[in-house]
Amino acid sequence: MGRWDPDAQGRLERAALELFAEQGFAETTVPQITKRAGLTTRTFFRYFADKREVLFSGEDDMRMALAEIIRAAPPGLSPMNLIEHGLNTAATTIFEPRFQDFRSWRAVVATDEGLRERELRKQQLMTETVVAALRERGLDEQTADLIARLAGLVLQRAIARWVEQPIANQRLVVFIHESLSQLRSIVSPASTAPLS
Template sequence: MARWQADARERLRQAALELFAEQGFTATTVPMITARAGLTTRTFFRHFADKREVLFADEAELPAYAEQLVTEAPADASPLTIILDGLRAVAEARFEGRKDTVRQWRAIVATDAGLRERELQKRAALAAAIRDGFCARGLDPTRAALLAETSATLMYVSVTEWLEIDDDRKLYDVIETALAALRATLDA
């Protein structure tokens, strides 16, 4: 038998999400998570720094991915094309086919002030990465910051709406609708 089970990280994550949903984030302990997963506390800490990381560990690479999408876009691409291509890539890679999981995650985060703060930090890091990507392309810092903050807001508003609808619309379709609403609002 292998010393470390290949699926340990996913088993721990699933056990934690179940417990967070059943009894709340604050009431759930690491020993409870490991008992549910049938693993040891040592195994938990091999994969996660703490129980918050169960929710946020996989999000650490998103800002770098977003910055890469911006900096590696074709030189002649407009900022809007870069934003839309990036949002499409993130929507398809991170959200499609995971609506129930994202709903569950959002519900857990909503129950704890520390988790909500962490979510805001994640959003700020995403916007900063997009801004840095646009600055690396030669845009002035103010314009880059406006594009970045708008991109992050568009994504978060669209994800919220996507989670609230009970049809089979793709997240990117919701993003395009939200962008049209933003354009209409700015033109009004």
Template sequence: MARWEPNPRMRLVRAAIDLFAEQGYDDTSVAQIAARAGLSKATFFRHFRDKREVLFAGQDDHSTLLAEGVATAPAGATPLELVAAALDTVTASFVDEQRTFGARLRQVVASHDELVERDAFKRAGLAAALGAALRERGVADPQAGLAADLGVEAFHRGFGRWSDGEGTESFGALARAELDALHAAAVALR
């Protein structure tokens, strides 16, 4: 890969996923990731703290986008409508390239306990950001927390379906469908 190619962050993510899938997480070094991306180790560390974090790129951006979606939703929106607006905002930021490596990313994360744990922290962070945004819009607990948890679960389920190439629907449409299904399941618990 030529050094002048744009988007070094995405190149590093792509290289890391490829190497982790080929030779395993433990057997892959930062130097190998940087070399595969056609970049230096210094460039890697400008973007990521360690090789684990390369798999969770964008978490802060996703938290911000979820909060923005809630903040810009119409007045009078229900908690689930606020969550749907947040999902629309965050899923719109995803590009086709992320779809192409999404399934491999999920497989790599699932194959290593340290990565599974980090993924759980990512989910908790997203739910905390979404819950805080809902509270800021006047949604009280426990509804804010439950709606945030449903939203994050819908986000992850939608990402799984989208990255598996399920149908031609957009990530946003799949995430909203998952939110509807989770809401229906929660209602059926009565």
């Protein structure tokens, strides 16, 4: 393939993920990535500051997509229904079409402390984005923050279980539903009765 291929960024991302999976993140170099992608090192640095950023390049788009999902949710949803609607929509539109990519991505991130720290920062930025979108819907700061953090925890737990599958036998929405059902059972009125 020519180096002016219009999907240069995608080719670099795929090549990097393949190499990270094959030989490890620390052992993979930028020249190896560009060679695998059939591109130049100069092209790599046009898209990414370093090899770590290959793994986090789509996070701005993902945050914008999550905010739009919240903005477009039907009016009048209760906080729990809003969480469920948002998570189900994100699962079907953002995550489920890219099962293998997310599975490979999580496996690579789990191998490196610096990548795990970067993932925590990504999660915090996502929470801030969701809080802002919830505030636009009229929720107060504390409620928006609590809902955003709950949604993030449910999503992370569901994704962790989803990508444990070798192939996507169960859809992500199934794991989201299970996590939300467990959350509802924990916070049900019966569970809040005073201890005697």
